[in-house]
Amino acid sequence: MKKIALKDIAANFGVSISTVSKAVNDSHEISKELKEKIQKYAKEHHYRPNHVALSLLKKNTKTIGVIVPNILNYFFTLVFYGIEKTANSRGYSIISCISDESYLKELKTVELLSTGTVEGLILSLSEETQAKGNVEHLQNLIENQIPLVMFDRVSEEVDCDKVVVDDFEAGYKTTKHLLKTGCKRIVIVSAIYNSSVGKLRVDGYKKALKENGVEYDERLIVEVRKNDDLQLLISLLLDNKEIDAIIALDEITAVDTLNILKSKDIEVPKEISIVGFTNGRLSKYVSPALTMVSQHGQYIGEQAANILIDRIEKEGDMPYTTKLVKTSLIERDSTKKILGNSSSY
Known part of the structure; x- marks a missing residue:
């Protein structure tokens, strides 16, 4: 027999879970008539209170x-x-x-x-x-x-x-900023592709591309799984695509990506711009210092x-x-500047 919960009783009587809880615990705050109806219904349907939860409440x-x-x-x-x-x-x-x-x-x-x-x-x-x-x-x-x-x-x-966090807007505005600096082939490197925040950032990225007449290419979305070799993934990407910007959806991935590009003698941001998420200490002290999206x-x-x-x-x-x-873009040295403007955020 399926265990009946407070929410099931509440739905039956059209009252709040709090009201049902007070009724089954014989509270004086509930009218006698309603209390008796709820208690009778609970008994008939074999409701058993969660004593641990009740003790927590008290x-x-x-x-x-x-x-x-x-x-x-x-x-x-x-x-x-x-x-x-x-x-x-x-x-x-x-x-x-x-x-x-x-x-x-x-x-x-x-x-x-x-x-x-x-x-x-x-x-x-x-x-x-x-x-x-x-x-x-x-x-x-x-x-x-x-x-x-x-x-x-x-x-x-x-x-x-x-x-x-307004992750959709963060993905949208970050992509829009890179587009304003002249970037066209923008890659997203995501170690959180299954999470709601990762998906929202990608959705914002897609919207910015569409608004600016840039065709979306799913091959530019790099999903990094737990045991993947990021250096291999980035190397394959560089071999096959003419990319000019990378958005990494977390700080560690952003720092690792920067180091991989430097090891390949790729100039950042002259050849490829990099933006990361989460404005932590690591991003400030690498060279060049990383432009980051602060989630506060x-x-x-x-x-x-x-x-x-x-x-x-x-x-x-x-x-x-x-x-x-809302997020904020912290501009540093890993992205090109917008001519005549300091930021698109």
Whole structure:
């Protein structure tokens, strides 16, 4: 027999999950008539409350969980810094975990943290979770009234608070900037091709090409898998295509690409321009310094932490919110300049 959840009861009566929870827990806030109807329905359908989740609701641990997919990506390091800084200022501690882009690890970590250890979760989906499209483990959190804020890589199937980067616009404006510098054969090198953010950036890239009358060539989208040799991929690309710009969708790939081009005596940006994503320290100190798209990771972390803690501390139903964060182009020496203009952003 399929286990009935709070959301199923709520849907039957046309009320909120919060109302159902109060009714099954015999709260005085619910009218006697509605409470009896909900309790009867729950009993008839063999509803069993999640005692762990209920104990979490009643216990003030002053701790929140954070799950990021990849700590080697400097963007997630910045987000975590913003979360920790804000949480600490509001009297909360952090338990941080890494899913390592694995669905199974993410699933097990969510289950572990939702056993009463933390009062809420901040999470960015692993690439494998997004590829599978299975977010049942997160829907269970919402059904059991465990506060959740998703950031960067999110799912529209989960009703919760979200903080997202305008990745479509970032891909669009970055490509548009390169086109204005005279580049025409622009490559995207992506190690996050299965993620929502990677796909949105490529979509923005396509729009910019179309608007400027440049034909889209799928061969210029280089997908870098976990065990791929980036040097080999870039070498094959250079052998077969006359390219004049590369957009790398993360910082490490951008730095590696720069070093590969330099090893082949290709002048950057005279022959090929390079733009990367995430304005980390590495990009500033390589030569030439890399032009980067800043996603404002620390600010995203601060926003996510404040939204989660507000939801934990405020009683009553709060509407879910989605905050959209714009990116900025940090121009350095790895791209040509636009004549008569400093930036297209």
